[in-house]
Amino acid sequence: MDQHHGTCAIVTGATSGIGMAIARALAAQGHALLLVGRRQAEGAALANSLTAHGTPAQFVRADLSDRAAPDIIVRAALDSFGRLDVLINNAGALIHGTAEETPDDDWDRIMDVNTGAVFRMSRAAMPALRVQGGAIVNIASDWALVGARGAVAYAVSKAAVAQMTRCMALDHAAEGIRINAVCPGDTDTPMLAAGVSGAARADRLAALGAAIPMGRVGTPEDVARVAAFLASDAAGYMTGALIPVDGGASAD
Template identity: 75%
Template structure:
């Protein structure tokens, strides 16, 4: 269990981008640790099916459909968690999009869309959840950034800049709220086997591209969603109770190379 468990019920975690990839793996990891889950995403059918699956396993779970680029969405997400479970203990800011391109290739619309989802929604949802975390005497926010928040990236300008900003948001919020028992950390994944990776490729073409990515990583493979989920679950656990403001690369050594 976690440091945020209190006498008034099961601890609740909000997970954004929860219906596939890293978000789904994090939700499963937190369910195994005894959390109630508010799953947040845009794909309602997939989200409801996922919540049903968790409930069939005895896990308290609900789905809330939201486009996090909507400035009203964060308050609605927190309200949904409070309505379903009466509390919030953990926020996992995982939702994100990747639009590739150099500065010349990136339109204003592309730039704004990436910033709205990858950065602005993280800021707004983190801000919105603070009163609920205080009500529990503290809690944990984990932002899913990228190893491109730590090193330069080629051909993914908007994405890399948005994730670097998430890294700085993590540090600043950690300092602002440490005295309240609210810890803010970030996981920085490298190439991970999710639908976002090698988007548009299928079958043998995708397998070849994934193998090429893996060959360039010191550990010889790309990450799995479970690799990332394990670190996120650690960061919200009591084992990480003295950690805040950290950026943890989970990239097979790529950012150290």
């Protein structure tokens, strides 16, 4: 287990699902955490739980569509922990629909949350990361790598994140800032099968899993382990990589 005493990581979308699992994985590596999300109660509870188990953690409630939010978040990390070493761009939203079924407002919202917020958070973090070198890990999607039916806005937004990852990796490699992306497939989070609960949700997850070569949907921890690896010194010679964590779905 890596021990990065004195280092700090920002995790966006940290109040549930993949973001919460990543926060716990980074805590296990020894990072102090600046947690970001829209759910005050859940974010504060996570920060308190991590702090009680020995990980310094603060929660900042923020809506990443707010253009001022990234600078406020980075400043909060620096004020609380004195430095920034890792940025996890995890916050995102999902809508379904073909091009004909997707109104302009939905298209604009998904592109802003899933792509624009990654750009703005990364831009705000660069000066702090440049001080000692660091890592950005973007959470994209396996739909950034292959075509998707019935989710054009989401898939395009995540493909843009993949290309942004490669471009920023080239721009900042010589500065010691590594930038990679995890591309999850179907993962058992509140976003997947939203609005379905109980036995119906279990049946839905089983049906989704049956279509995946490894026979199951992923867990948040499956994704978190790879994100934590990319954030760690063990991935010190990796930048610009897009890593599918999808049970083989994008290889099929």
